[in-house]
Amino acid sequence: MDRVWLPFIYLYGVGGIIFTVGLILILRTKALRPSYERHRKWLWVLFYGFFFWAGLHATFIFLALGSR
Amino acid sequence: MDLAIGTSLDRIIIIGYFALVMGFGAYFGRYSKTTTDYFFGGRRFAWWLIAISIVATGVGSHSFLKYSTKAYQYGLSSTMTYMNDWFFVPLFMFGWLPIIYYMRIRSIPEYFERRFSANARYLATFMTLIFMIGYIAIQFLTLATALYRIFGIPLMMTVVIIAIATTIYMHFGGQTSVIFTDLIQGFILIFAGLLLFYLGIQFLGVNTPFSGLQAFWMNLSPEQKLPLAHFNKPPDFNFVGIFWQDGIAGSVGFLFLNQGLIMRFMAARSVNDGRKAVAFNALVILPISAIVVSNAGWIGRAIANAVPGTLPVDMASNDVFVAVTNVISSPGVFGFIIAALCAALMSTSDTLVNASSAIIVNDIYKPLSKKKRSDKEQLEFARWTSLGVKVIAVIMVPFFNTFDSIYEANGWFHSTFTPPLAVGVFLGIFWKRFTTAGIIATFVGGAFLMVLGQFYPQLISPFAHGIELRPDRGYSYIGALYNIIVCAGVGIIVSLFTKPESDKKLKGLTIFDAAKLKGIYKGSAPNEAIGEKIIVDWKTNKDDQDGIRFSKNDMDRMKANPGDLVYIQDARWWLGGLKSAHSIFALPHNEDGVVYLNSSELDHGQFLSGMQIKAEKEM
Structure with a gap:
């Protein structure tokens, strides 16, 4: 259990x-335009997804470390 | 080793399940009126229907066997591959999805012709077909591996029986039948996977001092609870290799190259519904799927830790799923769970067969046909090519059976066939300077360097991040990084020394035209004003003119003008767009709350007399 953090940092x-x-x-090519209300919501969803996964992985790492 | 023979009740349940699914598919086949419907479902379905139908495709039957094996050996890190797709989602949602939808890209090879040349299309067709038919062969092998023990039939005979069974409903169905059979199978798969988890926890609760989820959690070692594998060892399961093989090459392959997935999104009623389906899939369905496909292995590991001797010590890697299921479930339940495995196989293989058939018709038959074929002839040809694809897949099964495990067969296959296509499509979308000579060099020169890497794995060592090179076996996963680098390197260098493509040729085919795509699709400037969705009664239009007619007041509420695009569907939301049609607004009338439909919309939407219609302006 040395195994723990490098994969998370690399990922x-x-x-x-x-x-x-x-x-x-996608912002520079105007494929995503935050000035559109619908697109602004999608921008939040994209950020939410990134931190959702990072948070879930970190939570399980701490749970595993806590059960040693 | 002889295990999990099952009982007569199990066999009856499995056969009954097959019969039920085939009948279901044939019923929905009546919604396939044209080849567009047969392959793409007619751009009509709501996001939730598309999202749930992806479940069964994403959780292919090989997933159960493959991930159960790794979950048994390494614990929760078996879920890595289900949780690394989000990095490419922005580029998919706002780059590739609008391009394929608005530019009506029907297949990957078609994109290569429009973006590059006919030669690029033929190379891409060849590589895509090999990829998909090989994948179908792996699916057939997986299910046969699970079933032949239960029925006592030789492995290859089981493969042939499975191929015939899936042909029956696919032959009478098409994409609409694929979507609806996948929908019901998606629910059953998730239910069966979670049922297995529940039964496993119950088993551990009875046989260990713990109860509930604790019985599962406390019987895994701390290392088996970590969500990511060790950085670079062992050679057959390490984080960095799997990150490049699955997280990078696999994610691009799944989101940008999976013809089955492209056809699902082409069946969505709008780009926004496609985006919702992607987000729901990545944030909700994938985590559940990870539990569904891996938990038999986790439960097996907890049982092996807590109750030694329950599972055979010399268990073959492919047998983990069947062995654990047999230990923790009773007769009948075992049959149901194996039937869910059948469902997953049928879902993945029918999607791939339908996709392969689409490529043969659209990329080989149509371009090479001397005379123009009627839609009926094309549909008939499509159905026979589905059969041909399955015959070739069955012939390929013995080759894949020579690998030590299905996991290795699948890994070798992915790392070999994904990188050239992934690099080609990715640079095509996101780099305008990528030329036709560049893509040919990627396919030919890149493939040559990849083969060289297979024979001389020392070439891959500089990219190996310290992963051990096994004599005579090479690298399992990190080869994907080498393959991506050589394919992209060759393509970029050749592109920089050749003449760029004209802006006219690239129109609408790269992300740099994303803002113009709606106008290209509509043929005029899009009407971006946000209007209401309205519910109206419908009547038949006597003069059968183009477009459909609403009252002036109703059009004002929708902020619509004559010539704008309109989407109409049966007002009952739970139909998910099954009864729906796209059309244009014709000149208005003065009868509020009524829409006049012509015969083509009525035929396509199959609207029922007396049922109201929900209408909305598109874009």
């Missing part, structure tokens, strides 16, 4: 870069 580091570049690309 959300590399994944976070892909996610951020993707967001910048």
Whole structure:
């Protein structure tokens, strides 16, 4: 249990870069326009999804560490 | 090893289940009027229907066997592959989905022709078909592996029987029947998977000092509770290799290349409904699916830790799911859970068969046909190609049976066939400078370097993140990173030295035209004003002119003008768009609360007399 944090950091580091570049690309090309109310809601959903998964993974890591 | 033979009750339940699913599919086949309906379901369905129908496709039957194996060996980290898709969701929702929907891209090869050239299309068709038919073969092998022990029939005979059974309802159905059989199977799959988890926890509660979820949780070691695997070891299950194989290549493959998924989204009534289906799938369905496919392995591991001797020590890796299910469930229940496995196989294979058939008709038959074929001829040809695809898949099964396990067969297959197509479609959408010569180089030069990497795995070592190179076996997963780099590298270098494509040719096919797509789809400037959805009675239009007629007041409420696009559906929400049609607003009349429909909308929507219609302006 040394195994624990590097996979998490790598997953959300590399994944976070892909996610951020993707967001910048769709904002710059006006594929996603925050000025539209419907698109603004989708922008929140995209952020929510990213932190939902990061939070879920972190929670299970802490639960596993707590059961040692 | 001889295990889980099952009882007569189990066999009756499995056969009854097959019969029920086939009847269900044939019933919904009557909604397939044209090849567009047969392949794409006619762009009519609500987001929740599309989302739930994806469940059974995402939880293919090989998932149960494959993930149960890894869950038994390594615990909760078996869920890694279900929880790393979100990084590409922004690019899918606002890049690829609007492009395929508004530009009416019917297949991956079609995109390659419109974005690049006919030669690129033929290369992509060849690679896509090999990928999909091989995948169908793996599906057939998986179910046969689970079933042949129960029925005592030789493995290959079981494969043939399964192929014939799925042909019957697919032959009479099409995409609408696929969507509706998948819908019911999705529910049953989730129910069966969660039932298995409940039965496992009950079993542990009786045989250990703990009860409830604690009986499961406390019987796993702390390491087996971690959600991610060790960074770079062991070679057959490590985080960094699986991240590049599944989280990157697999996610792009699933979201951008999966013809079955593309056809689901083409069946959605709008792009926004497609986005809702993606979000619901990634945030709600995937976590549940991860539990459904893995829990037999987790329960098996907890049983092995707490009650040694219950499960065979020398259990083969592919046998974990069947062995654990047999231990914790009673006769009849065992049959039901195995029948749910059948459902998953049929869902994944029928989606892939339908998708392969779509590619053969749209990318080979139509372009190479000397004379123009009628829709009826094309539909008949589509149904026979479905049969041909299955025959080839059955012939490929013995090859995949030579691998040590289904997990390895699937892993080898994915890492070999996904990267060139994934790189090609990804650079095509997100890099305007990517040229036709670049894509050909990606397919040919990239594939050559990939084969070289298979024979000389030392080439992959610089990318291996410290994963051990096993003599004579190479790398299981991290090869995907090498394959992505060589395919992208060759494509980018060649593109930079060749002439860029013209803006006219690229119109609507890259993310840089995303803001213009609605106008291209409609043929004129889109009407973005947000109107109400209205519920009206309907009457038949006597003069059968183009479009449908609402009253002036109703059109004002919808903020619609003549020539705008309209979507009408049966007002009963739970039909999910099954009875619906797209049309355009014709000139208004003065009878509020009534819409006049012509014969083509009535035929397509199959609206019932006396039932009200819900109407909304599109876009």
